[in-house]
Amino acid sequence: MGLLINDPCLMIGPIKGLVYIIFLSMLMYTAIGAKVRHLKWEVAYMHWSPDGAEGVVMGINGQFPGPTIRARAGDILHIELTNHLHTEGVVIHWHGIRQIGTPWADGTASISQCAINPGETFVYRFKVDKAGTYFYHGHYGMQRSAGLYGSLIVDVAEGEREPFHYDGEFDLLLSDLWHKDSHAQEVDLSATPMRWIGEPQTLLINGRGQFNCSLAAQFSNSSASQCMLRGNEQYAPQILHVLPNKTYRLRIASTTALASLNLAIGKHKMVVVEADGNYVEPFSVENMDIYSGESYSVLFTTDQNPSNNYWISISVRGRQPRTPQGLTILNYIPTSPSTLPNSPPPISPQWDDYSYSKSFSNKIFALTGSPKPPTTHHRRIMLLNTQNYIDGATKWAINNVSLVLPPTPYLGSIKYGLKNGFDRNTPPDHFNHSYDVLKPAQNQNSTYGNGVYMLNFNTTIDVILQNANALATNVSEIHPWHLHGHDFWVLAYGEGKFTEKDEEKFNLKNPPLRNTAVIFPFGWTALRFVADNPGAWAFHCHIEPHLHMGMGVVFAEGIRRIRTIPVEAIGCGLTGKMLMKNNVHK
């Protein structure tokens, strides 16, 4: 059959228990409780073949994807990040970590910090306060598309237990790859007229995919040939080795630049138990949707014929797919891992079957006992998502403002009251109530802006994300919105234009807590969060080209409560000038 050779290094599932026992024994001899975990990272470009076609990726310590961080709830991560790029700044965002008390460590260029200059080192030091499945990625220009990402797994604190049982676990970080480098993509997207980047060439699982061949060629009528792999290629799949009749946890996170995905394990059901670092009421599915910026844990039981192997597949949803399925193999020990499954890979739901997608999203409820949302809100911000033109270039705008980040980080500009740090006009909380979200806008022109939504500290904020028709008739896209510094409750998804009457549909009983939520085409999504984390926080579409084209806003709250911001974080732009003023040595 295939030529997938077992690499024992990848056999992490079954031996996890033993490793944990050793690990726990070691901990007992060191310290009880939380630890400071020191990491030294160097970011540099390097040649790499994520899908067999060599290109350049942004690696960390010579690895792509970057190293997986494994910590326990309550630990402090102390990451010394050195920029070894030649002319580019860099930052890393710790996606899903709320950065309570450390807003300068959120890793968002122009918002929480200055980009780290080439040759410089910046220390990210923050607490991972909550167990869950997270990841990290670049948050400057399109450096996520360049491959700057990795997994961040937070186990429950010592002595605590997860509310579900499993015998082993695997980590699947999902991404999409373009052969055109991210700099050229930036130029294309910023051009007048805009040049769209198109669909990705390859879907990657843990940074690995196949472009010139297919693992499942014999099941398809495409022209791709069967992959002939030794297993040590950079683009060889990471095979998941399992024992029969066990339960495994799959930690799945999507850091795609664009693609919405559907994941399935051939012939295995999955039970969803975690979303974005929060426990959810378990529910069973045949396959699951995952949007960029989301993470999930699912449990599956190896209850199938152990003399076969099975496909794990990811497929594009929400956009007409031009990218082959991403695949890897679930290998039942002792079946040879190079035995290909005896049936085709899972067939994903039709790409534009949004009812299917909504059905999945609507199955997600907080686990009983999870924090409940406040029953009322202090402020409701309606955010209309539109595609627009500015001077002939295509942009995305929120309430007709397309975000262009300023050179001075908001955190410092607000803290020190620098008037010229950003637009002092507060962006609008509402859009014209006569706006027809089902049709292309009558006036398709928009403007640039970088104002801030200033939130009163400790108030409850409702955000209604309102989707609309894009520039072309009968087109409305999926946008997964990600909030920094907070989790929010997803109160409801709805169709068409939100009205006050839709409040009746809000789920205040057991809405899921998340950091990312999707808006469906021509629909709306209602979120609620408490503005209780002093800082300046990005809230944006997690599709990187959309953010690059302006699809985001900035929230800020409680900045007066921040005592001192490390000068390393804000020593650029106007804050840098201010801090240097009157301090010129002669």
Add this chain to the structure above:
Amino acid sequence: MGLLINDPCLMIGPIKGLVYIIFLSMLMYTAIGAKVRHLKWEVAYMHWSPDGAEGVVMGINGQFPGPTIRARAGDILHIELTNHLHTEGVVIHWHGIRQIGTPWADGTASISQCAINPGETFVYRFKVDKAGTYFYHGHYGMQRSAGLYGSLIVDVAEGEREPFHYDGEFDLLLSDLWHKDSHAQEVDLSATPMRWIGEPQTLLINGRGQFNCSLAAQFSNSSASQCMLRGNEQYAPQILHVLPNKTYRLRIASTTALASLNLAIGKHKMVVVEADGNYVEPFSVENMDIYSGESYSVLFTTDQNPSNNYWISISVRGRQPRTPQGLTILNYIPTSPSTLPNSPPPISPQWDDYSYSKSFSNKIFALTGSPKPPTTHHRRIMLLNTQNYIDGATKWAINNVSLVLPPTPYLGSIKYGLKNGFDRNTPPDHFNHSYDVLKPAQNQNSTYGNGVYMLNFNTTIDVILQNANALATNVSEIHPWHLHGHDFWVLAYGEGKFTEKDEEKFNLKNPPLRNTAVIFPFGWTALRFVADNPGAWAFHCHIEPHLHMGMGVVFAEGIRRIRTIPVEAIGCGLTGKMLMKNNVHK
């Protein structure tokens, strides 16, 4: 014949006289003497087709090459440069301008200033004190290769006259183009093992060349087809329109990343009158060599048959050429500019005929009355140029040190005595006198470093640039060395290893003053300059990939005499930290 259509906008030669009269009249109504010339520049990537194959270039105000600056000696240039790149810093070096009293305006990242961050504006303000043919270009990473360059022409001060006559002038800025973008080139050059960028795809004259066709296809037996151009293409040649029986000045500057060039005008002799902004004793040539970093003015007389047009050609020298000649047309009015010359383009000297090259260099003497060098030196620095390995990566090293620039600009580190700004070990003034420059090194390993040659103020410095065998046997390359902040006298070129006895060959009578001088394969070049310009100054091989691989040193002198450095120039790295220290607002 061809299809080169006249664009009247390009007809700058014959109408120059009239324009000048109008210009002078205007000046008379404004002010006598020097002016401050205000420019607002925005640097951004843009799609462009310099040779017919579309790529991305770094443009200024939407132009490639950047706008030509035209000023008069004594003028102040005030250039507000805004960085509209997405994640990259930027600086611009004003090549050949000595920056007397303004060392922070030299535009060298890590040496004279911090790179300008995206979204930020930096003001370059400096005097152009000396008439001549100059240019400007990026000096960070490989941004010159990305296309960040343009011409800077300084006319004599009002009321002054050039020491030669001409009826019109043209400006030819020469460069070379790779289809692989400069970021990918940087990664290739830094890789282990190093991947060499190879020869350029196209030679450009004023940013224009032809890749998919040839202007002279009918004269060649290559497979290239004859270009069919309307004249308004980005890659159409700029035609030089001349009147018969006039004398024209050609201002020629080479900002190539790699290529050494030979320039010729079919059937016309040229008289060299200026080199690097200094007048030289006129001499006549059939064709001329020009290395990266050099500039020349030549005069030619339109004394040929006016019913023909003539080629202007540039060809690669010093490396086995894999790049077609760069061509444009000298059009005798009223002959149609689309009439192709009736004979083939000039044949350049054999690429490796170094005797020919040396013969040209040895014809260059300062114009009678030019400043003469001091007859003795205070310090002699011997700089051995070698190709080496560091941890398996190929580098260039000077006295076995491969330059890696620090994140904090030297100018600030030295001024404020910051110990950790750079290596405090002074790099060596000499190399092992038993080193055999004719053979590959016995120990090919080198080390990184970033120490500074501290020069005593107002002392006379001799530099002996010593070439050597590169890594491969019987290979030694051309390196054009460029000094910032000064002109130097070129005292002599010699063969083999320099010995004290070679001092007898020094020309102290009329050596040319220049800012760039070449070392020939297996040879040496002796330079002398006076360290009379307070500042930190790069001295480096002007081949950009060689500089990227470490081929440079840093000189500094008189820094105590600099009163105050604008904080905008040094507000990064350790100087930024120092200036912000004790100044944290709460």
